Amino acid sequence: MADLKSLTLKKFVxxxxxxxxxxxAAAAKLPDFPDQASVIAKALHPKRQYLKISEIKDVSSDxxxxxxxxxxxxxxxxxxxxxxxxxxxxxxxxxxxPVTRAYSISSSPKDSLEGRxxxxxxxxxxxxxxxxxxDTWTVGREVEVSAPxxxxxxxxxxxxxxxxxxAGGSGITPFLSMANAVADGDEDFEMTILYGSREYDSILFxxxxxxxxxxxxxxxxxxxxxxxxxxxxxxxxxFITAELIKKYAPENEPYSxxxxxxxxxxxxxxxxxxxxxxAKKYIRHEMFGEFHNxxxxxxxxxxxxxxxKITVTVQDKTYIIFGSSSDSVMxxxxxxxxxxxxxxxSGECGFCHSRLLSGEIYIPKHLEYRRLADYKFGGFHPCCxxxxxxxxxxxxxxx
Amino acid sequence: xxKYDVIIIGAGNGGLAAAATCAKAGLSTLLLERHNIPGGSAxxxxxxxxxxxxxxxxxxxxxxxxxxxxxxxxxxxxxxxxVQWHTHDSTFRLVVPAKEGDKDAFINEDGxxxxxDARMPVGFQNFARKLDEIVPGSYDSCMAAFDLSTRMFKAxxxxxxxxxxxxxxxxxxxxxxxxxxxxxxxxxxxGMPKKAQDIFNTYWCYMGSPASQFDFLxxxxxxxxxxxxxxxxxxxxxxxxxxxxxxxxxxxxxxxWYNSEVTKVIMKDGKPAGxxxxxxxxxxxxxxxxxxxxxxxxxxxxxxxxxxxxxLKMLNARKTACTLTTVYLGMNVTKEELGITDYSVFIAPxxxxxxxxxxxxxxxxxxxxxxxxxxIIPDCTPDGTCQLFLTTMTFGDVMKDIEPKDYxxxxxxxxxxxxxxxxxxxxxxxxxxxxxxxxxxPPTFARYLNTPLGTPYGYMLEKWDSMLPRTxxxxxxxxxxxxxxxxxxxxxxxxxxxxxxxxEKAGGIVVKKMKGGK
Numbered sequence: 078m079a080d081l082k083s084l085t086l087k088k089f090v091x092x093x094x095x096x097x098x099x100x101x102a103a104a105a106k107l108p109d110f111p112d113q114a115s116v117i118a119k120a121l122h123p124k125r126q127y128l129k130i131s132e133i134k135d136v137s138s139d140x141x142x143x144x145x146x147x148x149x150x151x152x153x154x155x156x157x158x159x160x161x162x163x164x165x166x167x168x169x170x171x172x173x174x175p176v177t178r179a180y181s182i183s184s185s186p187k188d189s190l191e192g193r194x195x196x197x198x199x200x201x202x203x204x205x206x207x208x209x210x211x212d213t214w215t216v217g218r219e220v221e222v223s224a225p226x227x228x229x230x231x232x233x234x235x236x237x238x239x240x241x242x243x244a245g246g247s248g249i250t251p252f253l254s255m256a257n258a259v260a261d262g263d264e265d266f267e268m269t270i271l272y273g274s275r276e277y278d279s280i281l282f283x284x285x286x287x288x289x290x291x292x293x294x295x296x297x298x299x300x301x302x303x304x305x306x307x308x309x310x311x312x313x314x315x316f317i318t319a320e321l322i323k324k325y326a327p328e329n330e331p332y333s334x335x336x337x338x339x340x341x342x343x344x345x346x347x348x349x350x351x352x353x354x355x356a357k358k359y360i361r362h363e364m365f366g367e368f369h370n371x372x373x374x375x376x377x378x379x380x381x382x383x384x385x386k387i388t389v390t391v392q393d394k395t396y397i398i399f400g401s402s403s404d405s406v407m408x409x410x411x412x413x414x415x416x417x418x419x420x421x422x423s424g425e426c427g428f429c430h431s432r433l434l435s436g437e438i439y440i441p442k443h444l445e446y447r448r449l450a451d452y453k454f455g456g457f458h459p460c461c462x463x464x465x466x467x468x469x470x471x472x473x474x475x476x
Numbered sequence: 477x478x479k480y481d482v483i484i485i486g487a488g489n490g491g492l493a494a495a496a497t498c499a500k501a502g503l504s505t506l507l508l509e510r511h512n513i514p515g516g517s518a519x520x521x522x523x524x525x526x527x528x529x530x531x532x533x534x535x536x537x538x539x540x541x542x543x544x545x546x547x548x549x550x551x552x553x554x555x556x557x558x559v560q561w562h563t564h565d566s567t568f569r570l571v572v573p574a575k576e577g578d579k580d581a582f583i584n585e586d587g588x589x590x591x592x593d594a595r596m597p598v599g600f601q602n603f604a605r606k607l608d609e610i611v612p613g614s615y616d617s618c619m620a621a622f623d624l625s626t627r628m629f630k631a632x633x634x635x636x637x638x639x640x641x642x643x644x645x646x647x648x649x650x651x652x653x654x655x656x657x658x659x660x661x662x663x664x665x666x667g668m669p670k671k672a673q674d675i676f677n678t679y680w681c682y683m684g685s686p687a688s689q690f691d692f693l694x695x696x697x698x699x700x701x702x703x704x705x706x707x708x709x710x711x712x713x714x715x716x717x718x719x720x721x722x723x724x725x726x727x728x729x730x731x732x733w734y735n736s737e738v739t740k741v742i743m744k745d746g747k748p749a750g751x752x753x754x755x756x757x758x759x760x761x762x763x764x765x766x767x768x769x770x771x772x773x774x775x776x777x778x779x780x781x782x783x784x785x786x787x788l789k790m791l792n793a794r795k796t797a798c799t800l801t802t803v804y805l806g807m808n809v810t811k812e813e814l815g816i817t818d819y820s821v822f823i824a825p826x827x828x829x830x831x832x833x834x835x836x837x838x839x840x841x842x843x844x845x846x847x848x849x850x851x852i853i854p855d856c857t858p859d860g861t862c863q864l865f866l867t868t869m870t871f872g873d874v875m876k877d878i879e880p881k882d883y884x885x886x887x888x889x890x891x892x893x894x895x896x897x898x899x900x901x902x903x904x905x906x907x908x909x910x911x912x913x914x915x916x917x918p919p920t921f922a923r924y925l926n927t928p929l930g931t932p933y934g935y936m937l938e939k940w941d942s943m944l945p946r947t948x949x950x951x952x953x954x955x956x957x958x959x960x961x962x963x964x965x966x967x968x969x970x971x972x973x974x975x976x977x978x979x980e981k982a983g984g985i986v987v988k989k990m991k992g993g994k
Contacts, residue, residue, distance in 0.1 A: 079620040079666040080650075080665075081650055081653045081657075081665050084656075084665050088656035089652035089653075092656050093949070096940050096949065099793045099940060099941075100786065101789065102793070103788075103791075104789070105785045106788055106792070107774065108791050110873075112922075112929050114875045115919070115922045115930065116875075117880050117883050118919040186881075228523070232913055234907065357524070357808060358909075358911035392753075393733075418735055427522070429512070430734075448712070449520075449711075449713065450713070453712065454716075454719040454723055456513075473735035473736070474736055475735070476735050476736075
């Protein structure tokens with residue numbers, strides 16, 4: 078059999094000496110080598126962005142646009158660039174309670190290069206955080222946000238070249254950013270926005286949308302008015318139905334449908350979209366948003382106590398807290414002033430991934446994003462999990 | 477204030493194995509991780525109705541013969557980590573589409589004109605027979621290579637257990653020859669025909685260094701492990717392995733703090749005494765095991781004056797290994813409908829591994845590995861779907877001309893090229909059926925792993941800095957007598973099994989020191 082005898086043995090001994098010699102000969106300083114991969118990673122995914130409000134505009138009677146600019150005093154000198162459709166998580170403290178909310182960026186990616194994000198926020202009736210924002214966000218106020226996040230973006234390798242964008246109310250914000258990106262040449266697809274509003278006066282960004290459609294022939298906007306007293310040219314009356322989508326969709330070529338709106342709108346439009354018989358790949362849904370009232374769900378079990386006890390460990394501290402079974406685990410923790418890592422609050426981003434040691438939880442089916450091994454080892458997302466019994470959990474530190 | 481016996485920085489594969497080893501030995505153990513889940517690269521992520529495997533191709537240390545269990549499976553059994561394994565009985569398929577003027581080119585079963593199409597089985601004899609079928613006259617040299625690796629593996633155990641040395645003493649000259657010669661020199665000495673060597677060297681990319689640079693011994697270690705008993709993967713993506721180790725650590729009273737990034741190492745009397753977490757909280761320990769990269773650790777966590785000179789020199793003498801780019805695809809058709817028949821196909825622009833290495837220096841190289849998880853776990857995606865995982869590698873600062881604002885478009889361009897490379901080489905259509913897609917380039921890895929250039933592979937395993945020299949000099953390479961590195965930057969380079977090995981070993985060193993050498 079063939080063997081290695083022809084190879085010299087003499088080369089082995091110098092090998093270890095060679096290694097030592099190479100280390101000895103090297104410079105004794107921290108290397109400084111070009112590493113654009115790390116530069117890009119840090120630029121696009123800063124841990125936190127420290128911003129200031131530079132301008133506030135009333136968009137409608139219950140909706141405002143806040144322009145946010147870098148706050149160099151706190152260490153943010155430039156904004157993270159983003160793909161149109163992404164959101165920012167806003168970190169606030171309301172009466173000592175740490176809270177977060179995710180809002181789509183309504184301005185264009187290009188604006189961020191000039192140091193500007195716009196968040197358009199609607200005042201939600203009984204909304205804790207939006208009320209707080211409307212009360213306290215004034216020009217000059219400091220605001221802390223996450224890096225741009227989320228997956229609600231146009232992806233040319235997956236999506237059709239023509240996209241029907243279905244927006245409801247303030248759900249227009251990511252589409253406004255996308256339309257600007259298309260007009261700027263940063264994205265390349267044809268978008269037809271079916272924009273549902275209650276009535277003419279509740280349409281947000283009507284003029285901006287008009288301008289965009291005039292400027293760029295890849296953008297069309299059809300206003301769909303629920304309670305139209307007076308329609309106008311090119312508008313539709315009623316709801317966004319399968320019929321209406323078909324009317325504006327291309328006939329003999331594939332199209333994608335993107336949807337962003339309120340939970341009530343999803344409940345209606347999702348059923349309509351089902352009627353279209355589209356392949357799943359052509360339906361992209363913006364995140365659901367924070368879920369409330371689990372007890373109204375058909376599969377919610379009977380006999381759940383109103384009040385539950387949660388034993389929660391964060392690093393080396395263990396707390397015993399009490400809360401309502403109608404609140405998500407995350408809300409109960411926040412109400413007990415325990416900071417929780419939170420981003421999307423819809424189960425999707427996985428940022429609040431925690432450990433369930435004992436007890437049972439309810440997770441609405443459409444917010445089920447646990448990984449397979451999470452079922453096996455008790456991983457769960459507090460933001461969309463509701464306690465059914467007393468719980469014992471471990472939650473990562475908020476940072 | 478509580479002082480831990482051991483603080484482990486980073487819950488990657490190495491850190492998890494180290495923490496499990498220490499916790500099981502009864503040490504008070506604290507594992508710190510800056511992310512919210514364990515595993516580093518060994519994880520998973522969900523998009524739509526798909527759960528993707530982020531990094532694992534296959535584990536050589538899973539799969540058992542009648543007499544022994546693979547090393548990784550064995551570790552999980554010893555630790556008590558509950559993982560459901562799937563095993564697989566082929567190694568790789570190498571497809572080299574024909575270049576113009578190749579007179580030996582032929583049309584393969586997919587209808588593609590190729591220079592090489594080698595589908596290699598598990599088992600030394602099967603592998604050698606198949607190689608001989610493709611390149612007549614290569615059987616003997618192939619078997620001789622596996623005979624060497626078999627003897628070498630036995631002798632290698634002496635490194636960890638010198639008592640076994642006498643039995644293997646006659647093999648030492650061959651080991652010395654293997655470690656001091658390259659793959660090509662070794663296979664030439666055994667008389668393996670060039671074309672067979674090309675097929676034999678297909679796994680070079682798993683090492684992150686080209687065939688002309690790593691030693692014969694190291695490559696044979698790797699190939700031997702894959703061919704011997706086949707390979708395996710966990711049922712629930714590698715998140716299952718990491719979560720299983722997380723449970724082992726907790727069940728043995730170890731603590732794991734997630735979202736707890738070490739931002740500084742606290743020094744006392746010239747050596748580490750504690751760490752600062754998230755810039756605010758201090759914890760103290762007697763020993764430290766670090767699963768992060770030396771460059772990031774010294775750059776970010778130490779005052780310059782506290783860094784031992786040798787560590788700085790090591791950082792400068794070594795080259796960062798390759799970087800990876802991966803495309804994750806959730807498909808709305810089955811693998812049969814796509815026409816995919818193999819778990820793992822290596823598509824290369826040239827059969828010569830050194831030329832593959834040259835091509836893979838940058839993007840758009842026509843070098844791509846395509847994996848289909850459903851081939852091993854048929855129900856890993858919902859009915860009527862499958863998932864694909866494309867990988868290519870690059871070297872150096874390949875992002876140097878890309879600005880953050882152009883990154884998204886560049887990512888799509890790279891992904892499109894990789895998909896089209898696979899479509900051409902396998903004569904299949906992928907693009908129309910993409911339901912979910914994620915693309916990870918070096919910045920993605922830099923973000924999650926915090927490594928220079930975003931490498932998941934550590935330092936290049938060049939001949940002078942290969943596995944054996946690193947193993948022999950491990951203790952001398954560590955910065956302090958109570959601080960030990962583990963993971964891809966250490967003895968064995970990248971790979972799950974390598975990281976687990978270094979973690980267990982570092983854990984073992986600390987356990988031994990804590991228990992006074994007993």
